[in-house]
Amino acid sequence: MNTCNFNGLTGRVVTPDDPYYNELRQVYNRSVQKFPLAIVYCLNQNDVSNAVLWARKYHICLRIRNGGHNYEGYSTGNDVLDIDLSEMNQITIDEDAHLLHVQGGVTNKQLYEFVSSKGYPFPGGTCPSVGVSGYALGGGFGLSCRYFGLGCDSLLEIRMVNYEGCMVNASSQENADLFWACRGAGGGNFGVIVSMTFRLPHKVNKVTIIDIRYPHADQEKQSLFLQTWQDWLKDADQRVTLISRIYNSLYEGLAIIARGIFYGPPEAALGIIAPLLELGGVKYSLKYVTFLEAVTIIGDFYPPYEKFKSASRFALRDFSNCESLKIAGLIKERAEGSVYASISFYALGGKVAEVDEEETAFFYRKANYIVWLDTVFDEHKCKNAAWIADRFRYLESVTKGSYVNFPYACLPCYLEEYYGSHVCRLKKVKEKYDPFNIFTFPQGIGGFYDTNFTASKCCIPSR
Structure with a gap:
């Protein structure tokens, strides 16, 4: 266990001595049982930035969690800092521009209820508690995909907190290489997605x-x-x-x-x-x-x-x-x-x-x-x-x-199994936007640092 204190973390911090820790550390697949050092429930992008910088200061590995639906449990781990986005769940629609803006913690259920109240469908996933950001970043199969495309095909822009705790925007016009990678490479590889903009489909009765x-x-x-x-x-x-x-x-x-x-x-x-x-x-x-x-x-x-x-x-x-x-x-x-x-x-x-x-x-x-x-x-x-x-x-x-x-x-x-011939291109994006492999997990693009090793082997430099 790493020796550190939690000063510098903002948002709601849950540690192992919290009476709700054992409940809150659980992910959807209950065969996965991990014990993070702490879970920080972020309310805004400043909380996310502070969490990234805190983890670097104390050489703690990070995981990014929303719905907690990664089938292998890669959104958590032993002795890691879980950055939980579930309380960042605001959604807005610009009907004139046909745009949908969602924060990084929105789930399928929350999104469906919101867009449906305005008369719209959305090419989201099937399970209601899955996080939209992880769903879309991995490509995004859903029961509208043959009609509207994958979830990532409606994605127009992302806002991401990077390894320095800074905000990065990505779209087809800005940081286009990162935007390309974030449409299919999966969540957790390049930074923490704090908001996404999607193209609205046409209304459906x-x-x-x-x-x-x-x-x-x-x-x-x-x-x-x-x-x-x-x-x-x-x-x-x-x-x-x-x-x-x-x-x-x-x-x-x-x-x-x-x-x-x-x-x-x-x-x-x-x-x-x-x-x-x-x-x-x-x-x-x-x-x-x-x-x-x-x-x-x-x-x-x-x-x-x-x-x-x-x-x-x-x-x-x-x-x-x-x-x-x-x-x-x-x-x-x-x-x-x-x-x-x-x-x-x-x-x-x-x-x-x-x-x-x-x-x-x-x-x-x-x-x-x-x-x-x-x-x-x-x-x-x-x-x-x-x-x-x-x-x-x-x-x-x-x-x-x-x-x-x-x-x-x-x-x-x-x-190669996940990305085919895109591997080399994805590695270049990873090296550019996360050069120290701050955002690491098993099967991550930049490789994996085992969090059961000592902090020195986690190789996360301080800012």
Whole structure:
């Protein structure tokens, strides 16, 4: 433990002797248990700046946290200073300029409620408590992405506190290299994002929420659904974005679900999704609701927290019949202690693929969809991690790359997996805007300094 005092930190500071520390240190994935030196809840950019300078003074490593949804828990750590932005949650709209301004701590739920009150949708994420800044900086898959693009595609400007505690603006006209990197490289690499400006989409009255279920689906039916899904997606109307999932639940057994949003009426949606309803035994519903109702219904499927291990890949080609059967077979047996195992398919294409892969740091523009393997468990964390590792080997052999917003700690060459040919360019941006690697975490662009080492090995120079 580093020897220091907390003088110089402003905002609300929570330390291990605080009665709420054990509750407040938790992140969404409860299989991650870390013990930060302190958590500072920042109210403004001055609090953020003071936190960065304090950490440099005392040679303390930093983490940046909003919703705490990093799947590997990289927004916290042992003996680090957690900079928590959740209380910086102001949102404003300039309707004349079609601009949306959000502070760095805004969550999907907060943003959806605000924009919907003005009649707008937003290409945000599916889980309500996810932070918008981390979501967008990692690219930003959501159930509007085929229609509006990824979350980062609507991003117009960022304001960031850098390693010197100073404010840096980035847009296509100012610090364009940093702006490029912040659209797909993930959060926490270059500085602390204190505000973002997005382009507003056009107003939308209602959308159709799609829910497709096959309650009893053995390995063969799950495999056939995957074949049907990938064929359907090739020519699917870009107004629809779905997440399809084959799963094995302790309570339901093997089953299939597909859920998403269509920007149009139910009668049009039915014609579009018809190929996904033809396997036999299907149950489906189409509800014509407001955008806020749709994202609320979808968000209600997410628990407030859970214990899980997961890994992601990109599907850049069709799977053969044999490959689909093997993929479905990966979840036929759950790990010991697991209550739910699944493979999800997050639809890409549409507006996502219309952006050139060099225009932003998000590299996998041409992927058909994201593949996500996960296991949710009550106990036996190590056995569930081994279950993922064992199945990941096959997924890796038939896919390319991984999604930085769905990180996997066991990637052998994580930079290339997350960023493809953008690695060298991202390293140059990192060296320019964070030359001392102040913003470091496992799988960070600048490498990682283990916070279990002594302070001298953390290599953070004082100002």
